[in-house]
Amino acid sequence: MQARILGKNGLAVSAIGMGCMGFSHGYGAVPPEAESIRLMRRAFELGCTFYDTAEVYGPYVNEELTGKAVAPFRKEIVLATKFSPFPLPGQDADKLSRAGVRYALEDSLRRLGTDYIDLYYLHRVPGDCPLEDVAGWMGEFIREGLVRGWGLSQPSEDQVRRAHAVTPLAAIQSEYSMMERMFEKDVIPACEELGIGFVPFSPLASGFLSGKYGQDSRYEGDDVRRVITRFAKENVKANQPLLDLLHEYAEAKKATPAQISLSWMLRKKDFIVPIPGMRKEERIVENLGAVDVSLSDDEFAALERALGAIAIHGNRTDEDIARLGTVRAR
Numbered sequence: 001m002q003a004r005i006l007g008k009n010g011l012a013v014s015a016i017g018m019g020c021m022g023f024s025h026g027y028g029a030v031p032p033e034a035e036s037i038r039l040m041r042r043a044f045e046l047g048c049t050f051y052d053t054a055e056v057y058g059p060y061v062n063e064e065l066t067g068k069a070v071a072p073f074r075k076e077i078v079l080a081t082k083f084s085p086f087p088l089p090g091q092d093a094d095k096l097s098r099a100g101v102r103y104a105l106e107d108s109l110r111r112l113g114t115d116y117i118d119l120y121y122l123h124r125v126p127g128d129c130p131l132e133d134v135a136g137w138m139g140e141f142i143r144e145g146l147v148r149g150w151g152l153s154q155p156s157e158d159q160v161r162r163a164h165a166v167t168p169l170a171a172i173q174s175e176y177s178m179m180e181r182m183f184e185k186d187v188i189p190a191c192e193e194l195g196i197g198f199v200p201f202s203p204l205a206s207g208f209l210s211g212k213y214g215q216d217s218r219y220e221g222d223d224v225r226r227v228i229t230r231f232a233k234e235n236v237k238a239n240q241p242l243l244d245l246l247h248e249y250a251e252a253k254k255a256t257p258a259q260i261s262l263s264w265m266l267r268k269k270d271f272i273v274p275i276p277g278m279r280k281e282e283r284i285v286e287n288l289g290a291v292d293v294s295l296s297d298d299e300f301a302a303l304e305r306a307l308g309a310i311a312i313h314g315n316r317t318d319e320d321i322a323r324l325g326t327v328r329a330r
């Protein structure tokens, strides 16, 4: 698969990576462990060399699972994980301290079964985060060889610039798709200016852009689609024009709506590397296959114009996802 480079120091990754969260967290029932491992290894056979997990997925178990799955080819991939700014079970209350972050890093290394993390993100940047201090600690980890590059998830442009000034960032991981384009105005241009990679999470808008989910789809357990508003019945209906557009392009390009969505973001900037979540072999083949769907200049410009004319209904917010606890308790 084509390679892309994240950050000035150059983490070389496949143009599309694999989001591993769903194998433990966030999308309802999970496959048996052996099947999850088989699927993650299948992605590698198909050219994927970029895997994404986090200590909070599970919590903890997704790192263990991902570490086990990638063990046979650990050195050939870029393994990304994230530390939460908030204490997780068993962690020090003062998480965002030098000792708290080092403890989290050492624990992630142990769970992943590795002695270095290629890309280590701060999972959220709270308003009171001592960001310059965190950036300094990341510089120490990089010099010690424990981390190769570091990043932030969902930062503002100002936070990107402040952090990068202390220890250059390799990548920003934030929500980005045809349904969530808020970072086009500031964070993505800042990444371009500063030479930072941009890794879209939920690049298929939690699957919506595959066109395979409808008003009557049902979601169970910890599936975020129970609470994020783009999956509210009335919004699924109201967003139909976007799916119609994707189907039109998919037919013309002999591709699928998911592939058009991914190909669109790859075409936008060469430092963008999406990490779709996928737990079925045919979806892995489909999504990774998006690298072979290329949009001409005219097709891309027409798609951009058409997208600009379509209103998007609903979104995905941390506040809505936090409600899952309440929904599940009921």
Ligand SMILES: NC(=O)c1ccc[n+]([C@@H]2O[C@H](COP(=O)([O-])OP(=O)(O)OC[C@H]3O[C@@H](n4cnc5c(N)ncnc54)[C@H](OP(=O)(O)O)[C@@H]3O)[C@@H](O)[C@H]2O)c1
Pocket (backbone or CB within 6 Å): 018, 019, 020, 021, 022, 027, 052, 053, 123, 153, 154, 173, 174, 200, 201, 202, 203, 204, 205, 206, 207, 208, 210, 212, 258, 275, 276, 277, 278, 279, 280, 283, 286, 287
């Ligand atoms: N930094 C953060 O705060 C943050 C937040 C969310 C996610 N992430 C990371 O980003 C990764 C991707 O996010 P995401 O999982 O929300 O991405 P996504 O790819 O937009 O959504 C995943 C959902 O879409 C479905 N799907 C994917 N491809 C499909 C296809 N071709 N046809 C039909 N359905 C398809 C998946 O189904 P199945 O899985 O059932 O096959 C899953 O339910 C996560 O795994 C995680 O590593 C980070």
